[in-house]
Amino acid sequence: MDFTITDEERDITTLASQILTDNVSPQDLHQYDSRDITRFDAALWGQLAESGLLGIAISEDHGGMGFGFGHLCLLIEECGRVLAPVPVVPTCLSALAIQQFGGAADSAVLADVVSGKAVLSAAIHEDCNDDIYAPTCEVAAGRLTGAKHGVPYFEQAQSLLVVAVEGGETGLYLADPAHESAQGTALWTTTMEPQSYVTFAGTPARKLGDAAAVTWFLERYITALCAYQVGACEKMLRLTAEYTTERQQFGVPIASFQAVGHRAANCYIDATCLRLVVQQAVSKLDAGEDAATAVNVAKSWCGDASHRISTSTQHLHGGMGVDRDYSLWRYALWAKQNELQLGSTTYHLRQLGDAIAAGDFDIDL
Amino acid sequence: MKLAFTQEQEQLRRDIRAYMQELMTDELRAELHQDFKGEGGGPLWKECMRKLGRDGWIGLGWPKEYGGMEKGPMEQYIFFAEVAKAGFPFPFLTSESVGPALASFGDEDLKNEVIPKILSGATNICIGYSEPGAGTDLASLKTRAVKGDDGYYTINGQKMWTSLAEFADYIWLAARTGDEEKLGKHGSISMFLIPMDTPGISITPVYTLGSVRTNATYLQDVRVHESRLVGAENAGWKVIMSQLNRERLALVSHGPSTAFLRKVCEYAADTTLPNGERLLDQDWVKMNLAKARQGFEAIRMICYKQAYEIAKTGNLDMAEASSAKIFGSEFLVEATRGLMEVLGYASTMHMGSQHNVLGGEMERMYRTLSILTFGGGTNEIQRDIISIFGLSMPRPMRA
Ligand SMILES: Cc1cc2nc3c(=O)[nH]c(=O)nc-3n(C[C@H](O)[C@H](O)[C@H](O)COP(=O)(O)OP(=O)(O)OC[C@H]3O[C@@H](n4cnc5c(N)ncnc54)[C@H](O)[C@@H]3O)c2cc1C
DSSP: OBOOOOHHHHHHHHHHHHHHHHHOOHHHHHGGGSTTSOSOOHHHHHHHHHTTGGGTTSOGGGTSOOOOHHHHHHHHHHHHHHTOSSOHHHHHHHHHHHHHHOOGGGHHHHHHHHHTOOOEEEEOOOTTOOOTTSOOOEEETTEEEEEEEEEETTTTOSEEEEEEEETTEEEEEEEOTTSTTEEEEEOOOTTOOOEEEEEEEEEEEEEEEOHHHHHHHHHHHHHHHHHHHHHHHHHHHHHHHHHHHHOEETTEEGGGSHHHHHHHHHHHHHHHHHHHHHHHHHHHHHTTOOOHHHHHHHHHHHHHHHHHHHHHHHHHHGGGGGOTTSSHHHHHHHHHHHHHTTSOHHHHHHHHHHHHHTTOOOSOO | OBOSOOHHHHHHHHHHHHHHHHHOOHHHHHHHHSTTOTTSOSHHHHHHHHHHHHTTOTTTTSOGGGTOOOOOHHHHHHHHHHHHHHTOOOOHIIIIIIHHHHHHHSOHHHHHHHHHHHHTTOOOEEEEOOBTTBSSSGGGOOOEEEEOTTSEEEEEEEEOOOTTGGGOSEEEEEEEOSOHHHHOSSTTEEEEEEETTSTTEEEEEEEOTTSOEEEEEEEEEEEEEGGGEESSTTOHHHHHHHHHHHHHHHHTOSHHHHHHHHHHHHHHHHOBOTTSOBGGGSHHHHHHHHHHHHHHHHHHHHHHHHHHHHHHHSSOOHHHHHHHHHHHHHHHHHHHHHHHHHHOGGGGSOTTSTTOSGGGHHHHHHHHTHHHHHSSSOHHHHHHHIIIIITOOOOOOOO
């Protein structure tokens, strides 16, 4: 049980934090609060590429840094802390799967991810389908049909990962988002993140892997969203500690009311638990161990902690929490989006319950 | 960061588990299941303590110079958790909390007298902090020790909630020795380690909700030599704080909760409903079990994190340790509720009843949980600690 943060890990966090805090202020984010401008900061994307961070988990053969998934999560956590307007999560997670399951033909796209030329996306959610592991989008003879909901950065993406079913077996596929048979309808998401509803009418799709590959990919994608919320939740908490320490009512800082301090302390406990169970999932995934339960635990915590921290920090700010000239309100949007993305708390608890019913009784064997 | 055990740690856990399973005989269980005997003190329990001492387990984390095994905090925590899973009432306060504080602050004679007895399982120490008027505000205690010219203190006062006093050999006692006006309420307290058979000490039992006996302890003109001071005169607060910090981790280990979860899972797997389905396959049952698991996994990680912090820095991380204490105690109450729902109405039947479920353990368990939220440093103070040290917020106002 070694929780030590290595020098390497610290360096990555510092580098990511520096670039992101230099480039993403609440004023910078303001321009994306309407639908007029796509939430994509190309200059920041370029800087992340230049620093090498986009290739953090891509092997050196493709020009990357050659670190693992855990290191990538450090970058993602920093993205969550500032709500970075760049598609790090879909791009880097899709690249990870392509690297794992793709072939020689895919090295160009990986090199393009590292250099910042390519944005990648993943089509996972479906409308009226409560199970991300049981898609209805279908592949037959190398052609994909069906519809996917909430596909991030579809219009910018150069390549698209798709979770689909073929002959009754779930699999992971690579499709060309620019193909004319793939039609996207732009959505208006709660966070203003660009997403599309995409229909596929015989889109060419190449198989990357079977159900095990889907699990491999989804467990990492889910955990990455949790890492994003670790950063976002801690930021909400810090903003609240600072604001309540400065804000005075009845002649004293409102933080000196025990009711205020205790509600903030509850958020701290949630943030601490979230960080630790996410670290557990990351560590298991990095070690290639069975992480199914750890991922269910992490995402169920992610939903609970994000919801509670978001609503409590809103409350502790009074009116300032909802003021669009202050930064907290945007975190409320991401808390909700990531709570529901890739399985809600209840969804993951049900999965956990199924595992228990199948005999997983022991926390440490 | 690599959150897994070493092979040696895995082996240690298996060894402790096997050892404890052997130790927990049906006869011992029967002794512990008697009302007001659950915390030990009976003849079989005393025998087991001697055995644990002989086999070296009590000294697991103690330095070799005291005859200990000198294992690190992670191994000690593994031990806490496994012992708790087995359901053995190990007197952690004596060996893991008061003992180490005595080793840090006591003088040589006192250490030589008491520590070998602690490590051999031959002695028990009760804690005399709380008083009728001093609970959370411990530093307002009124028990007074007045020093005479002969090097003897005369102690008068009353302690409350002195657990285990009925079979303790010593009392770890906090008393006021200095002038509160001049030295402040924290700077005028001293710690003593006093044999319980010293004339003038008497106890009366206090029976509690959880079938746990505790005591009121009366001190009337108790004469104690200054060599029984632990640390310098009026420097007791530091000793108390060091002891309380160590207590916190042992209080909320994930051991008992995960052991109960396992038992409830097994029960639900073995129980068939009138329609022929397993209890375990009901959606609501799976949800209750999953919610318990969700929280227990976090408790486990937060405890391991604390063990890691102690190993690395020698100290707990204040705000995280308080988080462990609060979440560990409050979640256990909630999870137990959900687990009792799974066991059904029969889970309210006493250990001594016919037709109880899981031997009535849940019925006793729920009655013992409420003390965890205010004992060992009440959760309100823990939340204060988090807001001050974890979030750098100003101290809450006090009247
Ligand atoms: C079974 C049992 C065994 C025990 N064993 C021992 C023992 O062996 N030795 C020993 O010394 N003591 C022992 N105790 C005592 C225990 O440590 C105290 O109960 C505890 O310190 C709380 O004190 P109190 O009961 O006086 O409650 P109070 O201090 O009166 O607290 C009552 C309520 O007020 C709240 N409160 C108090 N101050 C504040 C504040 N500043 N802000 C917000 N809320 C506040 C508390 O959180 C609590 O909810 C035991 C108690 C029990 C029940």
